[in-house]
Amino acid sequence: AKGEIGRGARQSDLHVTAKNASSGDVYVAQLELTAAGPADKIKTSLKASGLSAPGAGSMETLAADAIVNLAAAPIITLTRLDGERYSVPLSLLQPATLKFEDGVEAKNVRLRYGSEGEISLDGRFAPTLWRASIAAKDLPLPEANGVATFAFSLDTGKTQAASGDFTLQPLLSSSEAVTIGGEISWDGKRLHLLHTKKGDPLTFDIDAPLLLTREPKISLSTDGELSGYAALQGALQDISPYFPGSFQTIEGKANARFTLSGTLEAPALDGKMTIRDGAYTEIVSGLTVTGITADASAASKAGDTKIDFTVAARGAGQKSDTIRFAGRTALGETTAIDAELKLDKAAFSAGPVTQSIASGSVKFTGPLDSVSAAGDITVDQLDAEIVTPETGGLVSIEVVEANGA
Incomplete structure (x- = not known):
């Protein structure tokens, strides 16, 4: 590292490079940071690769440009953000502001994720109060071969701390029959997921522990028991578009119901499943089982x-x-x-x-x-x-x- 970040009338002139650096659970393989200008308008650029952090997963690359104002409470105005997370591109759609005063306040965070996915975030996260609106449209879910659309509101000052709804749509089908819809609610004690779309072959009603402590500062605990169920009744081909590509040709009549118990660290399942009149064809070779x-x-x-x-x-x-x-x-x-x-x-x-x-x-x-x-x-x-x-x-x-x- 060379230079300094100036305060008051002092100019900033900083250049930082790092390889295989870590701080706590945050790791970066390669990092380059430059910052220059007066305290109220520090032009900052960041380039990094091989990042990993708790809750964010891994990012192959990240590049950002910002204007940093240190004249009073720190304010960062992001003007560019580009990256790649699990090989999916991420970019900033418009300038966004982060203000660090008694927590952090985010305004106008609008991101493009994947070719068509969009994420929006506006909120304030203080030590004793979290308020935010979070939404996404056509957010790619590579693990499920689908996209998600959801809207979620959060206010830890209310008894109903959070609520929202979501839909899942497979990448390879636009049929309404394979769309999964549900709602999310959080009362400060348990997180509740409930299917809401009538006629779905897949239904679920799941409760997970998520205890909110408001004083002296906000904290969350996931200690406690899981409960609920997930059931499937109907044609396998109605949900097979969510399967890995090599299994999307499976067909058959399915009847399944499983109850959920245990903890988030050690979940447990009880139940039964049957498949009748099934068939499978491997796409590449044409191998068929009936x-x-x-x-x-x-x-x-x-x-x-x-x-x-x-x-x-x-x-x-x-x-x-x-x-x-x-x-x-x-x-x-x-x-x-x-x-x-x-x-x-x-x-x-x-x-x-x-x-x-x-x-x-x-x-x-x-x-x-x-x-x-x-x-x-x-x-x-x-x-x-x-x-x-x-x-x-x-x-x-x-x-x-x-x-x-």
Whole structure:
């Protein structure tokens, strides 16, 4: 670091560079900061990469320009903000103001997130009172393959400390049938999420502990029990657009209901799920499995959840079950799977393989992030079609000499 931040009549002239720097839980891989000018108008520029902070996650890059006023209570006027968070671009839509006096006051914070998403924030966060209006439109949710739109008002001075509503829409479908709608409310004790859209295949009513302490200063505690339920009744294809891309072609009739208990640190599930008349086609290879029947039951004890499941299916064109997958998944302090896949003359076809018949078994065991597989599969029949590459449109031509040239 070189230079100083001036007060009063003193000029600021500061240049800071840092690599692999951390302060508490905040980390930055590379940082460059410059600040120059009088105390009431310090032109400041920031460039950073590899940032991570609690509550904000990670950002690959961040660049900002601002005017800082230190003549009285510090005021930062952001004129530019560009960055990338989890490979999604972020940018400032208009100048925004942050005033630091007895807390922080944010005005006109308007951000573009992704190609079409927008975020707006106006509020004041003082030691004993939080008031804010937060809204978003078409906010990308890569983990859910969808976008969220919500509006949320916060006032810790009221008995009803916060309320709002939200909708989720998958990226690959504009159908109203797959839109999920709900409302959020907070009474200073518990956070309540409730579905509100009639006819949704997915319904939920969930309570989470969030205790507000107002004096001597605001603090939050998440100690306490979770409660509520989530249920699914209808066609899997109504919610499959939210699944990872390779599973969005799954179909079938689903009936599920799970109750929620435990804590935020160790949630627990109890309930059952069935799938009937299911089918799945892998998009790239065309591998197809039909006649899927699945049953799963979850039971919790001492903060751990164990899910027992059985799945039966058949290959394309087969009339009886030739594929079975059964076992147990443990969730909680120990997250692992112990299951076995059995094939009994199961028929598969994918890509150049027009028909294969396979038998055998494979056991899957271990933690979900490093599952090991052991077993033997015998291919009794394999038919493949080898496609001869095209000539690319090349043909022989005859060259004739003209006029002796």
